[in-house]
Amino acid sequence: MTRIPPKTVGRLSLYRRLLDLMRQDGLRFVYSHQLAHDAAATPAQVRRDLMVLGPMGTSNKGYDVEELIAAIDEVLDSPEGQRIALVGVGNLGRAILAFFAGRRPRLAITAGFDNDPTKAARVIMGCRIHNVADLAAVIAQEGITVGIVAVPAASAQAVADKLVAAGVRGIMNFAPSPLKVPPTVHVEDMDITMTLEKVAYYAKHNKEKAVK
């Protein structure tokens, strides 16, 4: 497996979703410029991204939708699937659960954690909620490899440390404070405050130019 650039990984995930919609519409073949249009990218960008899958397209006919999806699955999914733990079942945590309820079976949130005991042992959106005290045990038992941090900034680092100690290899972080983790663990930050201030800045200063 050759090294895939992070931005490309993200866009492959996007392409797959768009392709899935196309397939539902009965579309068999697609051109790079069609995908580019839907993805708000350029055709060159799309072709460059798809290069990591090996040659997939046919001159003048474009890409076979079915085959493309399969090829992206091959790259992004792991055959046994991966399970995800969500820590922090507040407003945001519940929104995330609702978002993912019954999406990709290969990538499911199978355990939630909260330190509020009234939430523990409940089942929200088909996901069982546990007490954070049981975090390590549940993660080991379910073979969870990915964690979502949706707790206040003050406790985010402590939660991340627990997740890492429990063997998690990737973390999506919603807390507005960068996490310190060993280099073997991959972190993606979703800092809502930061992003909103960025939007506000460009809303104020933009004369031309846009979209990321």
Next chain:
Amino acid sequence: MTRIPPKTVGRLSLYRRLLDLMRQDGLRFVYSHQLAHDAAATPAQVRRDLMVLGPMGTSNKGYDVEELIAAIDEVLDSPEGQRIALVGVGNLGRAILAFFAGRRPRLAITAGFDNDPTKAARVIMGCRIHNVADLAAVIAQEGITVGIVAVPAASAQAVADKLVAAGVRGIMNFAPSPLKVPPTVHVEDMDITMTLEKVAYYAKHNKEKAVK
């Protein structure tokens, strides 16, 4: 105003938050390596970012915390402040409202919109909820310049079009579909599904390396 790179704008927002915590702890001066530590960046990165503020540091003493914050305010904030509209008051929308309730007064969500009439006219987290039909009127009246799209993918583009028509100059988009907007409008995507699949990919494939 010289052009500031997007990544730098984001990090300035982060630095400001970290500096604010330091100030609360009574810290007067800070070195680039201390800020870098808290921001999970390198000292060189921090100094490079702070260059857009002009020379601020003192050799051997570092940066005056108070002055730095003021300089960042100067760049990021607009004196009259900016108001934000949130469209879609579902799980995610409410989480965002809770997140921002009473944060920066210079950047506040002052109006929410939903097409569910039972939600309209209510006040959630201090934010008045309107019917989407009144979107243009309310945005004009309150002088709103930034929109947050927190609706399902199917209606995201329609909502974005309405926001743009109403005069909004920046959009934070949570829907998992890229928005088509004119180049005068700045969009930042917060695609939770995409990010999570990215994390899952690197959780599986990472032997070394990490953090963004």
Next chain:
DNA sequence: GCCTGTGAAGCTATTCACAGCT
């Protein structure tokens, strides 16, 4: 003619390394 795949060029972002200040 119109498409894909891709080297090469162009751009943006990060890191290095060091001169200058205190």
Next chain:
DNA sequence: AGCTGTGAATAGCTTCACAGGC
């Protein structure tokens, strides 16, 4: 000695432009 500010080097990403295929 230890810091900032910054040219210069490097790395990463996107766009151009065209050879080759149907």
